[in-house]
Amino acid sequence: MKENLPLTNSEKYSKLKSAKAAFLDLDGVLWHGTEPIGNLESIFAKFKQAGVLPVLWTNNSTHLPETYQRKMESFGVKISLDQIISPAIAARDVxxxxxxSxxxxxxxxxxALKEYLSDQGFKLVEERADAVLVSLDQDMTYRKVVKAMRMISNGAVFFATNLDHILPSEKGWVPGGGVMVRAVQTCTQKTPIILGKPEPIMMQLVSNQFGFSMDEVVAVGDRYDTDMLAGIRAGCTTVMVLTGVDxxxxxxxxxxxxxxxxxxLNAFADLLISD
Ligand SMILES: [Mg+2]
Structure with a gap:
């Protein structure tokens, strides 16, 4: 079997120069809360110049895709809904x-996650489910864990949006969706199918839709354990920015x-358009 040798710097650079899409994490890459990181309008113009399709790539399922679209518009950037991927959208596709049906x-x-899936035509139920999707629930209760546990024990397929253990908030770190997932995992002793990062499912769904191969994709993020690991697992170029967690x-x-x-992110955009 051919050994998978690490790429040399010039090979990495030429792979980057042939990129067709850049998956951009949101918090710590595009913005901090409500503050954009740099001039996003000018940065996205550079993506266009480089012929690279930007894709908003988040593990957060507590906001609707339209919310991100409006937020980008408020920073002067127009993006279409198919340029946004979250575990909620991945759940719809999967x-x-x-x-x-x-x-x-x-x-x-x-x-927001319930509203999104219900708007997509799925029948949301409280018993006898075919699939149980576990995600960040700020109103988590013991009874909700019991309910999920029973349905999974009765054969429902167990999905999770992500295993993020903590999340940044305005008041510091708070528990992430992984806390709810681990609770259900502990009592069912079942392993969920994870839709979010660091699993590569979200990148694969969008790439299939646009016809990109993983060599033509760049994963851009501020967190190693989610963004970079997803990119490494998917086999695409990985770019870490220093405006966030790591x-x-x-x-x-x-x-x-x-x-x-x-x-x-601006330095990354400059790299894409440099000679
Ligand atoms: Mg981030």
Missing amino acids: FSTRFS DARIHVFGSD NRDSIRNQEVQPDFICED
């Missing part, structure tokens, strides 16, 4: 391929390093 779906998660020191001991480390 459920429609895997189950029949009258499938019964139970959501242990936010109201820095050169925090990833020093990782066996596989990102292909590129950029100060911020």
